[in-house]
Amino acid sequence: MENVKKRYLEAHEDGYLPGFALMASSQDGDTVIFSGGKQSLNPNSANPFTENTICALASMTKLLTAVVVLQCIEHGLLNLDANVNVILPEVGKYDIITGWDDETNQGIFQSITTPITLRMLLTHTSGHAYDWFRPALKNWRASRGEQPWLGATVEQKATIPLVFAPGTQFAYGVGVDWAGKMVERVTGQTLEVFMKERIWEPLGMRDVTFWPKERGEFEGRMAGMNRLGENGEGRAEEVPGFDIGGGATDCLGGGGAFASTKAYFTFLQAVLRRDEKILKKTSWQELFRPQLSPELKAFFNEYLHADPLRAQYLAMGIPASITKTWCFAGMICEDAQEGRFSAGTVFWGGMPSMAWWIDGAVGTCGLATCQVMPPMCPKIMALHEKFQRAVFGGVGIAKSTDALQAQ
Incomplete structure (x- = not known):
C-alpha cells in the first residue's frame, strides 16, 4: 500500500489529481483510509481533500436508487x-x-x-x-x-x-x-426524503444529499470540479460554477446525489454485508443477480469495447478478455483478474473519475473518489486499479486507520 500512496501523492504533485480519498474494508470491518491533496484549486481555499469532503457522486447515485426501487x-x-x-x-x-x-x-x-x-x-x-x-x-x-x-x-x-x-x-x-x-x-416523496428515511438515517449517513447548497453544514466542504485536457493531458484546472446536474431541480436518481467519501463508503459496506436493515435477503439476491440474457450479455461485451471512448467511460479499465454482465447494482465481472479481483466482483463509478467495487468472494469493498474530468480519465482510473490490487493482495486492510494528508 505504501507504493500506492506514493503514486497518488505523485499524481497530486504532478498537477493532474488535485485531491482524492480512498477507503477499503473487509467484511469484518477492518478499514483503510487514505486521502490527500486539496479540496479546491481556488487560491483562496486551503482546505485539504479528506474522506469528509463533499463530492458529486454522479453515476454512483445509481446504486442508491436501485436499493430504494427494491x-x-x-x-x-x-x-x-x-x-x-x-x-x-x-x-x-x-x-x-x-x-x-x-x-x-x-x-x-x-x-x-x-x-x-x-x-x-x-x-x-x-x-x-x-x-x-x-x-x-x-x-x-x-x-x-x-x-x-x-x-x-x-x-x-x-x-x-x-x-x-x-x-x-x-x-x-x-x-x-x-x-x-x-x-x-x-x-409521494422526493428521493431526498425517501432515501433519508430508508437508507441514510438507518445507516447513520449524515453527509449525503441531492441539494448540497441547502445544507449549511456543507459550506466550505465542497470539492471543486476540475478538468484536464481532452485526452487527460496537462495540469488540472478548476471549473468554477460547474453544474453536474445540468440545471436540475429534481432529484436525479441516475446521477444527482452528493456525499462525502466516508458517508458513501458506509453505504457500500452495508451493501457488501447485505444489511437487512436496508433490504431483505431475497432483495439483496435480486440486486446482485445477473440480469442479461446470453444474447444481451454478448451484445453488452461488444458494446463496451467496440468504441474507445465508450470503453473509457464504461469498462472501468477492465480488459475485453474478461466477460462482463450487468446486475441492478452495476457491472459484474464473471472472470477473475489475477492480482486484482475475484470472479463475480461488481464495479461501478461516477463521471469525475471515481470508482467503487464489491468483491464478495474475498469480502472486501473499496471506493476511490476525486473530482476530475474528462470522464473516467484513464491515468486516474489506472491509479484506482493499483489501489484495488493493493487491497486484493491483502496489504491494504489494516486494523488501524491511516489518514495521511498531502498538503
Missing part, C-alpha cells in the same frame, strides 16, 4: 416486469429513432411494440441512451431548439426517443433517472 418492490408499490407507462406515461412518447434525414432535418422513427419494464430501466435495456452521447439524439434535440441533458426535471431531461426496441440491446442512459421518478410517484 424497497418499493418489497412493499408492493412497484413491479419489475409491469409496463412502466402506467406510472410513467412520458416514457416512449417519441418512439424509436433509427436514423436522421439531413435533407429534411428530421429523424427516422419506428413504433414501439414491446412494453418497457422497470427491469429494463434498471439494466439499461429499455432503449434509452444519454442524448449527449448519440448523434441522432443530439440532432433531434437541436431540431427542437434544445440542448442535450439540460432542463430542470427528469421529464425534461429524459423524455426522448429510444434508440432501439426495448429489451433487444444495451445502452447506458437515463433509465435509472426514470426508475427514481417512479419511486417518487408511487411514494
Whole structure:
C-alpha cells in the first residue's frame, strides 16, 4: 500500500489529481483510509481533500436508487416486469429513432411494440441512451431548439426517443433517472426524503444529499470540479460554477446525489454485508443477480469495447478478455483478474473519475473518489486499479486507520 500512496501523492504533485480519498474494508470491518491533496484549486481555499469532503457522486447515485426501487418492490408499490407507462406515461412518447434525414432535418422513427419494464430501466435495456452521447439524439434535440441533458426535471431531461426496441440491446442512459421518478410517484416523496428515511438515517449517513447548497453544514466542504485536457493531458484546472446536474431541480436518481467519501463508503459496506436493515435477503439476491440474457450479455461485451471512448467511460479499465454482465447494482465481472479481483466482483463509478467495487468472494469493498474530468480519465482510473490490487493482495486492510494528508 505504501507504493500506492506514493503514486497518488505523485499524481497530486504532478498537477493532474488535485485531491482524492480512498477507503477499503473487509467484511469484518477492518478499514483503510487514505486521502490527500486539496479540496479546491481556488487560491483562496486551503482546505485539504479528506474522506469528509463533499463530492458529486454522479453515476454512483445509481446504486442508491436501485436499493430504494427494491424497497418499493418489497412493499408492493412497484413491479419489475409491469409496463412502466402506467406510472410513467412520458416514457416512449417519441418512439424509436433509427436514423436522421439531413435533407429534411428530421429523424427516422419506428413504433414501439414491446412494453418497457422497470427491469429494463434498471439494466439499461429499455432503449434509452444519454442524448449527449448519440448523434441522432443530439440532432433531434437541436431540431427542437434544445440542448442535450439540460432542463430542470427528469421529464425534461429524459423524455426522448429510444434508440432501439426495448429489451433487444444495451445502452447506458437515463433509465435509472426514470426508475427514481417512479419511486417518487408511487411514494409521494422526493428521493431526498425517501432515501433519508430508508437508507441514510438507518445507516447513520449524515453527509449525503441531492441539494448540497441547502445544507449549511456543507459550506466550505465542497470539492471543486476540475478538468484536464481532452485526452487527460496537462495540469488540472478548476471549473468554477460547474453544474453536474445540468440545471436540475429534481432529484436525479441516475446521477444527482452528493456525499462525502466516508458517508458513501458506509453505504457500500452495508451493501457488501447485505444489511437487512436496508433490504431483505431475497432483495439483496435480486440486486446482485445477473440480469442479461446470453444474447444481451454478448451484445453488452461488444458494446463496451467496440468504441474507445465508450470503453473509457464504461469498462472501468477492465480488459475485453474478461466477460462482463450487468446486475441492478452495476457491472459484474464473471472472470477473475489475477492480482486484482475475484470472479463475480461488481464495479461501478461516477463521471469525475471515481470508482467503487464489491468483491464478495474475498469480502472486501473499496471506493476511490476525486473530482476530475474528462470522464473516467484513464491515468486516474489506472491509479484506482493499483489501489484495488493493493487491497486484493491483502496489504491494504489494516486494523488501524491511516489518514495521511498531502498538503
